[in-house]
Amino acid sequence: MACMNEDGQWIVLMGLLTALALFFLALIINQSALVGQTTAEGVLEFPKNDIRDLRLAIFDYYDDYGELTLLQQQHYVDDIVRISLERKNAVVYFWDGPQQDVSGRMLRPVTIHYYNGVTKYDETVYY
Amino acid sequence: MSLDFLAGFTIFMLALIMVVSMVPGLLAGLESSGIDYDAVAYRTGVILVEDPGWPVYPPWEMNDEAHKDEIERMGLAVSKETPNILLSTKVDAFFNDSFFTPDDYRSKAIFGDIPYSYNFSLNISQPDGSYELKQTGDPLPLGGYGYIRRVVKIKEPGAADIGYDSSFNETTLDPSKPRIFTVQLDFSQLLDPDVGPAYRIDPRTEPVNITITDFGAYLNRTDPSVDNATLKSVTFWKMDPTRPMPRFTKIPFSYSTADSSLYTLTIGGNPYNLTPDTKVFDNDNISFVLKPAATSLFTLDQNSILDIRFTFDDGNPQSTFMNGTFRYDYANVTIPALSTGVLEVAVW
Amino acid sequence: MVNDAGQLYTMEGVAAGVIMLLTAYIVISTTSVYTPGDTHIPDMQLEQLGSDVLAMMDTPDNREEEESRLVVLVKGGVPGGDTLRTEFLNNCKMRAGGDDDDLRAQVYLTYRKMNGDVSTIQLSSSDPGFTGRENTVRVTRWVHLPRGSTYGLDNLDSSRPHAVLVEVLLWRA
Structure with missing residues (x-):
């Protein structure tokens, strides 16, 4: 029967080494695939369009502000806050301060807070 | 070196070559994934x-x-x-x-x-x-x-189409004085922050388009043979109302050089420089485009008033009654x- | 004399080859498992496109125009919803050289009722091809609904302006 000649073991060792090298290569490739994934995810996750849209909605409210009764103002604010929470899973609140003279125009400071669990956004804008 | 060793080594090398040839394919897949x-x-x-x-x-x-x-x-x-x-x-x-x-x-x-x-x-x-x-x-x-x-x-960009308007047809003026038709751009009005940037007329970034149609209606018809008037010049004037004692001053500009990157002036379809001194016939259109590159040379700010003055002069009696000021503003300019x-x- | 030690080299060569080829096979199959991470990119493109279209439909073409096209269509309620979807998709499909025809959409509207409850209704009629398993993206737009009558929006207080949320599910068929 076979005598235990182990001279050939190094061939198997070479095979193992190549296999190991391949695994490392695969690891690197997987990492780079992850980079592309996070780029797209970053774009998807950062709610740029949502925040921009929310600001416009709030500005629309302040366009109408003067002609609304107190109750209607409260309703409108509730529209934005409650629908944001329910449909966009975002905590939104905003309030305004007294009107100020900003380079000749009467503007009110509007503070906006937005938080959707991942991204937090705070801003005070004169409108 | 036995035959058995050669056989074993050959199988190993063949497999190695196959695997190595697969690697670039692996990398290429990464590169082309976009x-x-x-x-x-x-x-x-x-x-x-x-x-x-x-x-x-x-x-x-x-x-x-x-x-x-x-x-x-x-x-x-x-x-x-x-x-x-x-x-x-x-x-x-x-x-x-x-x-x-x-x-x-x-x-x-x-x-x-x-x-x-x-x-x-x-x-x-x-x-x-x-x-x-x-x-x-x-x-x-x-x-x-x-x-x-x-x-x-x-x-x-918006465009002003100036047809016949009786307020510009000033028949009672001194017949010997040259007629001056002014297109006035009041920047404080145009750049009013209440007008959103999407609908703004901003001569600093967009060309100003002026077309005078129906020129014949302004001609001095007391002499029935008159069928044209001479456009002497087009000049730019500015005023800064925030300065003490504001008044219009003529803007230094190379009026006699035609430069299509700064402005275009066509009368009856033919191009001219800003001192055309040419006859405008009754069915000719005067069309003038002031490019933003020119406006930037005028050093205007958001309070300035810019006048574009068309001077018609045929001596006594004048051949046209076109005179007055057309305001280039949101009421008169059509914005597409x-x-x-x-x-x-x-x-x- | 027949020495069976010679068999060993061949056997080891075969073993090494099998190990390498197996590894290569496993490596290639695992990396291809990871590539579906790329599906985020089409999602991102679709989401950007959808929110662009909603934003542009909510932009009046003239300064004199009081209401944007989107507001007009939302006021039209459920019957307006199909028009809204058609116009939305027409804008999405537009591109240089041939339309991008395999886009589908479903429009929803969220508003607060007279009693303060948040209510979501489907504005466009159901798409027969929609199974719920599609890879959809959701784009939204706040719409300022002015005072005045609307059509088909149940229990909406028309004596005050509203902030309503238009939601569009967008997917590739």
Whole structure:
């Protein structure tokens, strides 16, 4: 029967080494695939369009502000806050301060807070 | 070296060669997946659609060949506050690929260390339902390119069409005095912050278009043989109401040099410089376009008033009654509706 | 003499080859498992496109125009919803050279009723091809609904302006 000649073991060792090298290569490739994934995810996750849209909605409210009764103002604010929470899973609140003279125009400071669990956004804008 | 060893080693080498030949395929798959290209295309799309570019005033699109290096970034948006609304003058400048070289597009719009290939296209829907396609760059490959599509609106400059208006037909003036017809641009009115940037008339970024039609109706018909009047000159005057004792001063300008990058003046379809001294016949149109490149030379600010004065002089008696001031403002100027378009960016 | 030690080299060569080829096979199959991470990119493109279209439909073409096209269509309620979807998709499909025809959409509207409850209704009629398993993206737009009558929006207080949320599910068929 076979005598235990182990001279050939190094061939198997070479095979193992190549296999190991391949695994490392695969690891690197997987990492780079992850980079592309996070780029797209970053774009998807950062709610740029949502925040921009929310600001416009709030500005629309302040366009109408003067002609609304107190109750209607409260309703409108509730529209934005409650629908944001329910449909966009975002905590939104905003309030305004007294009107100020900003380079000749009467503007009110509007503070906006937005938080959707991942991204937090705070801003005070004169409108 | 036995035969058995050779057999074993050959099998090993064959397998090794097969595996090694698979590796570049593995890497090539990574390269062509377009991961990087999509991100670059997205970024380029954002720069073009959501940013007005740099410098803002005077806007980058006015830079000529000698000042091309001053352009830092090519953005097409009307302003930072109005993403997706593009200015037609910026669009026209951007797609002028006889002015911009591929390297300019790479360094001022795409930004990246790799010399990417690109294809930009803008498909603008026209009121009649057809499309106007603007395109620059290399033809698209079959696949493997990064891509983004943005839906935009395009803002066209306003135009004043001055027909017959009895208030400009001043028949009671001294018959020997030259007639001066003024088109007045009050910047404090035009740049009123209450008008959104998407609907603003801004002579600093958009051309001012003036067309005088129906010129014949203003002619002095007391002498029935009169069928023309002489347009002596077109001059620019400015006033700064914030200064003490404001008054109009004539703006120094090379009036007698025709330069289509600054203005165009056509009378009856023929081009002239600003001292035409030529006869305008009763069915001729006078059309004048003041480009933003000229407006930037006038050193105007947001309170200035700019007068464009058309002087008609035929001696005594004058041949036309056209006189007075036309206000180039939101009430008198037609601003075309925003048109929808699609901007596509492909990078590979 | 037949020495069966010679068999060993061949056997080891075969073993090494099998190990390498197996590894290569496993490596290639695992990396291809990771590539579906790329599906985020089409999602991102679709989401950007959808929110662009909603934003542009909510932009009046003239300064004199009081209401944007989107507001007009939302006021039209459920019957206006199909028009809204058609116009939305027409804008999405537009591109240089041939339309991008395999896009589908479904429009929803969220508003607060007279009693303060948040209510979401489907504005466009159901798409027969929609199974719920599609890879959809959701784009939204706040719409300022001015005072005055609307059509088909149940229990909406028309004596005050509203902030309502238009939601569009967008997918590739």
